[in-house]
Amino acid sequence: MVIAPERADRPNALLRPVPELLQDQASCPFCPGNETMTPPEILRRPGERGWSMRVVPNRFPALRVETQLARKGTGLYDSMAGVGAHEVIIETGEHARTLSQLTPAQVFGLLQVFQERIIDLSRDLRLRSIFVFKNSGTPAGATLSHAHSQLIALPLVPPELTAELEGSRAHFERKERCVFCDVLAQELADQERLVFTNAGAVAFCPWAARSPFETWIVPRAHESSFESGSAQELRAVADALAVLLRKMDRALEKPAFNLYLHTMPLREARNDWYHWHLELKPVLTLQAGFEWASGCFINPTPPEEAAAFLRQTEV
Ligand SMILES: [Zn+2]
Ligand SMILES: [Zn+2]
Numbered sequence: 062m063v064i065a066p067e068r069a070d071r072p073n074a075l076l077r078p079v080p081e082l083l084q085d086q087a088s089c090p091f092c093p094g095n096e097t098m099t100p101p102e103i104l105r106r107p108g109e110r111g112w113s114m115r116v117v118p119n120r121f122p123a124l125r126v127e128t129q130l131a132r133k134g135t136g137l138y139d140s141m142a143g144v145g146a147h148e149v150i151i152e153t154g155e156h157a158r159t160l161s162q163l164t165p166a167q168v169f170g171l172l173q174v175f176q177e178r179i180i181d182l183s184r185d186l187r188l189r190s191i192f193v194f195k196n197s198g199t200p201a202g203a204t205l206s207h208a209h210s211q212l213i214a215l216p217l218v219p220p221e222l223t224a225e226l227e228g229s230r231a232h233f234e235r236k237e238r239c240v241f242c243d244v245l246a247q248e249l250a251d252q253e254r255l256v257f258t259n260a261g262a263v264a265f266c267p268w269a270a271r272s273p274f275e276t277w278i279v280p281r282a283h284e285s286s287f288e289s290g291s292a293q294e295l296r297a298v299a300d301a302l303a304v305l306l307r308k309m310d311r312a313l314e315k316p317a318f319n320l321y322l323h324t325m326p327l328r329e330a331r332n333d334w335y336h337w338h339l340e341l342k343p344v345l346t347l348q349a350g351f352e353w354a355s356g357c358f359i360n361p362t363p364p365e366e367a368a369a370f371l372r373q374t375e376v
């Protein structure tokens with residue numbers, strides 16, 4: 062991790078205009094009236110114009126549940142058929158509304174949909190881990206403008222999550238405390254990296270933030286798996302997420318961003334050492350050769366500055 066503040070002079074000096082994804086409602090597969098443009102839906106929440114949220118299989122899935130799980134080796138290389146699931150969660154029936162414009166109650170409804178889908182998919186014993194994520198804006202990888210998030214279920218636990226799990230377990234083995242609970246206590250004491258807090262959740266820019274304005278939302282109550290989170294915890298996280306997205310929109314002029322959920326692999330017993338959370342990364346800098354080559358990230362905005370800027374942004 063390299064913090065290099067001289068590479069940018071103001072906290073929001075990194076802003077690059079985000080190209081608009083232009084798409085009209087008539088051709089939008091996520092708009093009410095165009096339901097036949099998506100594969101048959103998996104879940105629907107009732108709402109004003111027929112529904113308020115829908116979950117559908119991805120039309121161009123990275124993985125499918127119908128495939129057989131088969132491993133094979135080709136010389137050095139092991140491969141595995143892409144068994145898994147890839148779903149799209151359409152967050153609103155309104156074409157032009159963004160997640161940041163939804164009410165905290167609607168964001169809570171979205172987190173409940175995530176929870177319901179994870180619980181349902183966890184019954185498939187071939188699946189090992191689930192990622193819920195959102196790419197918002199072209200630089201973040203979005204291809205459709207209508208607000209949506211995605212869910213990918215995998216037959217394995219991928220390296221990034223494995224590394225986080227191993228780090229958390231190692232901390233617990235040394236200290237007999239959850240690293241996330243420890244980080245929360247430290248951030249609440251230090252204050253300088255806090256962005257927003259409420260009774261059940263804390264949003265802060267992590268100490269070794271890898272990218273500018275990277276922010277985590279961690280529920281105060283210790284819970285290893287998102288699917289075991291209570292409605293009260295989810296409501297608090299939804300409230301913090303709604304506030305954070307509004308602050309980002311205002312402070313960074315509606316940045317493209319990636320948002321994702323980190324939770325335990327499926328069907329694991331609740332434990333004392335891992336703690337589910339959300340991570341949000343606005344896409345403000347391009348990662349280049351050095352980052353890919355070294356795994357070290359150069360962050361031009363110290364997290365203390367980013368947090369202060371977001372804290373002061375009124376919404
Ligand atoms: Zn639409
Ligand atoms: Zn914890």
Ligand SMILES: [Zn+2]
Pocket residue numbers: 225323338340
């Ligand atoms: Zn994480």
